[in-house]
Amino acid sequence: MTQSTARHILRIDASMRRDASVTRQLADALTGRLIANQPATTLTRRDLADTPPPFIDESWIGANFTPADARTDDQHAALARSDALIAEIQAADTLVIATPIYNFGVPAALKAWIDLIARAGVTFKYTETGPVGLLENKRAIIVIASGGTQSGSAIDFATPYLRHVLGFIGVTDVEIVAADQLGQGADEKLAAASDAIERLAA
Helix, strand or coil: HHHHHHCCCEEEECCCCCCCCCCHHHHHHHHHHHHCCCCEEECEEECCCCCCCCCCCCHHHHHHHCCCHHCCCHHHHHHHHHHHHHHHHHCEEEEEEEEECCCCCCCCHHHHHHHHCCCCCCCCCCCEEEEEEEECCCCCEEECCCCCCCCCCCCCHHHHHHHHHHHCCCCCEEEEEEECCCCHHHHHHHHHHHHHHHHHHH
């Protein structure tokens, strides 16, 4: 999938910072360029700082593993947030996930979002040859920022995790925009990230 085919973008913001967030600024630039190049494109924004996803609990797990036609009203209610988040992904053909690296991994709110959207029989299925993702023909762009962790290094447990999770649910066209190790040479790193955005949106 290329940028020119984008029709609906789902943007996920995981930074707990607001105006000073590098990932929010870069995601603004990215989605702005994508929409400018394809004016008919629509955007849904899910800000995990505004509405943090709940952590899954025993009642959620019980509801998830109960066949849909056998679920109680309480079980349907327990899965309502998960159903809504999955519907947002299903409706999109381009995902923009903007996240900082916190303590070498993804923020807790983003992990909670992932736990709610990774559901057997809905976004992936098990087969005799292994799991198969059900969310195909989608593009994902991960916007990563960090203070000291180099993207793709041995201590980066965020970027490879996100790439793997997306592939697990069927999204294999994944690109990375990294503004990493901003504690040193921030201007150069931000300029390189901006250049990457220009190439991806061209």
